[in-house]
Amino acid sequence: KIHDLMTTSISDKVNIAVKLIEGIIEEKERILIEDKGAIVQPDSTIVSWFVRITDHIKHYGHLTFCIASKFRGNKTFSYRNPEYYFEEIPELNTQERRGLLKRYATYKGLDLCPEDLRFFSDLLSGYPEQVLFAVDSISDTNLYSVKKDSHLIREYADDKAKVIVESFSHDQRKLDFLYFLSKFEFISYEFLFSLVDEVEFYPITQNFINMSVCDQLGVNNDYIRVNQVIQDYISRSKFGTTSEYDDVLSKHIKKFIEEYTDNNRDISEYIFSIQEAIKTGKDIDSRVLVPSYFVKTIRSLYEKGGSANYKEAVRLADQILSNAQYMHSNVIEHILFMKCQSLARLHDREFFNAVRDVPEPESSFLHGFYFRITRQRSRAIESYKRVLRQRPNDHRSKSELVLLYLQNDEHELALGLAKEVYERQKNNPINANNYLNCLFYKDDSHIEPGLVEDILERLKSNQAQRAQEIYCSAKAKALARFDNKVDESFTLIENGIMDFPDIKYPVLTLCDLAIQYKRIDKLEYAIGILEKTDSPKSQTYGSFIRFKAIWLTLTSRFDEAVGICKRELTELTSAEIDQFIDKLKQYLPKS
Template identity: 25%
Template sequence: MSRAFLSHSSKQKNLVRNIANNLGKGQCVFDEFEFESGMPILGEILKGLKSTELFVLFISDDSLNSEWVQQEISEAKNILDNGYQKSIYPILIDRSLNVGDDKRIPSWLKKYLLKAITDHFLITKKIKQRLRELSLEHNPSFKAKESLFVGRNEMLDQLESKIYSIGDFKPHSIIVSGMVGIGRRTFLKNALKWVKKIQEFYEPIYITLDTKDSIEDFIIKVQDFEDRTSSESLEQLQSLSFEEKIEEAKSLLVKVKSSNEFIFIIDFGCVIKPSKKVANWYLKLIEDSQFKNLLTLNIVSRFRPSTNFLRKQKSVINFHLNTLSDKDTEKLFVKYLTLLGHDLLEKDAQEVLSILNGVPAQTHYAVEFIHDYGIIEAKKNKQDIIDFGETQVFYLIESIRKKGNFEFDFLVLLSNFEFVSYEILYSIIEDEDKVNNTLEDFYIAGVFDLVGANKEYIKVHYPIADYLKRSKAKLKPEFRDKIRSFIKKFVTQSSHREEYDDISQLLLNVKGAILEGHNLPEKYYIPSFILKTVVEHYYNGKYRNVIKLIDKVLDKKRRLDNDLIREFQYWLCLSLAREKDDRFEIEIQNISGADFYYLHGFYYRFIKRLGDSQYYLEKALQKNPNFQRAKRELVNVKLMKEDYQGALKLAKENYENQKLNAFHIQAYFICLTRKQYLSREDKLKINDLFKNMERSYDFRAKGIIAVMKGEFAYYVEKDIPKSVRLLQECVRSNPENHYSVKALREIYTKCGMLEPLNTLKSKYRTQLETFDV
């Protein structure tokens, strides 16, 4: 871990002593730790500076009058002039100072002194985060990857021409869209550098928002820029109308602008919807004249806004990133190889280049594979590189699992949080060095991002968290007990708690308390927090709890964003359908578009009106041909109707798009094995399906593959005794698995085995004859 030198005046001793004690001797140079009694001589100070990676300057009226501190400021300027900008960290701790007018403060230093902080806990937190960043940057792999940027020159020129045009209307905000791994954040940072909005080493404020978030989450996360969220501000937020929330967001954004900061929202469907619509609150923010031409708020999105929106909306400029050209892919590949110290033979380099698809993340993966295992292994495992987008998560998690139990348990812990602070992790594991070392390895491997005003929160990448969630990876009992103790403490203090210095802890406690059925003060029922809880209840099968919570929230819909209201209504309809509640027919009237037809199809499947279900699902796909949930559901219904030939084409398409999805594997397998004649190609494909089911993330995959073996014995090998034996064993070992019961019943029926069929029916009353994942 890097160390910090704490430069201060004698009058600041008490504050800095608290900070030094919080950091510990191993992480800082503080005169009482390092120097002998008496005033340290300049030589000792310089020696202390040279033995540390971060120079922290505490700026106040007293320090500016200190001869020692002035000499240290001069030394800091020397460090800066030598190109070590990230090694300087000035902190303003005196609210009385007028930084702009104070002539004792050198002009180069003023730009760092954005706002005063006097709380030793918060200062410690910021110093620790800066030390972590420095430790990562000293890692050669991380440093090499961070410096990479190739291509996109036409887009950079387009932005420059917009910013420096004679016309009145210049963009207020940039939206960079494209698939994960295409280089959206890298492009956005380099674009702002290109037009001189940010400096070389600047790091923006990263905020993550997804489909379950809204303007409330934006406000709370930007409030974190002010370091604490107060109890009063939570109550105020709950009482505001939607329009008042927009005004609150504007006032917070003005503070960000005044501090010369920039926000990058890492968006997973909150601002730019999967439907290509753009959140109204975002538009109201950026269209305000206070943010004209400033690019204070920018979006990194999975989804692209509609062409119609971009044509009409002049305050936004969108760059949609496609794959790199072959030439730029080669540049990136060779540049990264060189930075990591490799020089391949041309024929070896060309062999790897020939399988790259232009996605920067895949190129990074190929180079790192060569770096870790050598070119011979890389050539042997070319298929892994080709399948990178589909299988990268599987291989990454497997590599962590092989490191040991702690690493995998720690990954599962991280993935249980929306986002989490280092402090929570330290309090759960109580071994800071172990946590820091493991996190450094994870970060370099691409497990998570650092987000927040000071990059103080860890957010596991969505595909990894989703994989672990679907595989039902269990949280280690001692970790679970620690989290429950946090929630219990929060519940007892919730009525009189005044401030929250850790937003991730607040979200954890609120969601946990509601899931456990505790009643909390009204201020904690923030709609987007409730929506996250609703989703968790839904996937845990607690549909009545979902309905109850949503009814509570929708009682006060005047205060909600329309997009959030729609999300609640959508989850309400899903839960009513699962419960076969005829109230569904009333609530569905609040839904429009393709979802209206999809939800009808979903509901009719549960009440066994399969013809109606198929009709509505096909209507949903007419409205939205790329509607993945509707495609999956339509295959589901056709399998229930035993229309295997009708389901085959769509089942194949679904599988080709998600080769590790257990439902898609099983559905395609069923369609293939029910064909009257299997070609050689069909048999090879069935073999691939078995292999991919072995690698599937779904927690049911092990049980499903056992059933598939039994069905394969009957439909392909034509071995009835083997098939019956395998499926009977499946039923005995896991009687709750309706796949095995249904498969065995089907074979008993086809073979006219009436006695065992009747026994099976009486013993295992399968409640749903469905392939529902």
């Protein structure tokens, strides 16, 4: 039996792995791995522990590992080490796309005429799954509907997860079940149907498999999992499960902890239940834990957000880092990074002790993150610039700089970066919002025709709550800025405030519009909301104080406005505060 992996040295773990793999080699089997950066690193090198395993087994001369890697391998390495072979798989060329389209359509019993084949071929961009999605859509609905919504096929290559999830928007039962399945790394049919009704949900799982929403795993296809790209999209968008499913899982976790044994337990049940138990702070026998359970749980807590979850993420990080001598450096760095992010979110100065152990350029990135969260914008900007000097194509840092430049009203500095970041990932609502905010400050004649409408349409079609909330604010600004529909703009944003009561951004948008169009009543209403919801630790606190100072000035309380700026805008230098106070004078009522 394998126990105590939390306190087993790397060398001993390698030896355990070698023994297991030798048994697989004896059976003339192969190990298929979908690698997202654990083996082939972002810099194309092979992680050291895998090299050590390979060195132990290469004398067998057996093709043991078949790895589909996210990153490209270094072919020079394979020339020096013939036991490795790397092959890059390019996208389908035009002829291959057309051939696959025609053959798969025939296989599905469709009779597409040459004109229809040309129509769909022109939409394809080289991903085989895009072809399958196009044909499956025709098969499941009809040719007319798919042609009418052909933009979905084109967008599939950019963000297939968004397109697929939206295709279920008319069927809430399927959508809720998909969100439920996405909670599991993988799940056996046996475990799944102990939680939900087999008669009702087995046909849905088969529909998901046919549409490539889910894959089957295992020698006998005993397991099912949500396609990783779709699972990541659901996680990023924070789509939650219904209370019905939450109750089912809560009861299962409680029973699992009370009755835990490892005798012939379903592996999918075991992995899911252990991670959920860790997340809720339950005591689990350390002998059955492995570091990856903690890593995934820490990430889940961080993504969920909130002070309690950030504190729990830090606690778990400290717990696992106490056994750092038994872990590979990559795992340690990953845990440290998430710990530092959580500390930054908490405004905890322990961040500066923790970040010392993080190598560059990640250390500079984390410093920038901490300074942005704590409203020290000039220091944050310098930190992100330091990252880009070391890693010029770091899009995370570019995204952060866009946000900081916008907060400083430096729209020209933000514009080029915002465009670059948006065009790289058009379906990210944050990128779209930042780019729009730059465009709102450009002269109409310098804005590409249809660009603003296209970005707004992408936001509108994204069903994630964050995208819908951002769309509301962006559309309100566009109505006032480009269409001169000011009253309609205010109606839309005030409805948005009611639709998203826990989100501050629509309220800040109302402040912005109210100041721009001299609607003091609207500004007073928005300030009243922010008075109840904002605090000095909030990232939006500086904006709130600025808006409040403008409101005070507009209502003939300039001295009070000056006082609140000097007292509360602690992130600004004296010169910056004086500059803002001078700007306030333009809002003084004319006598």
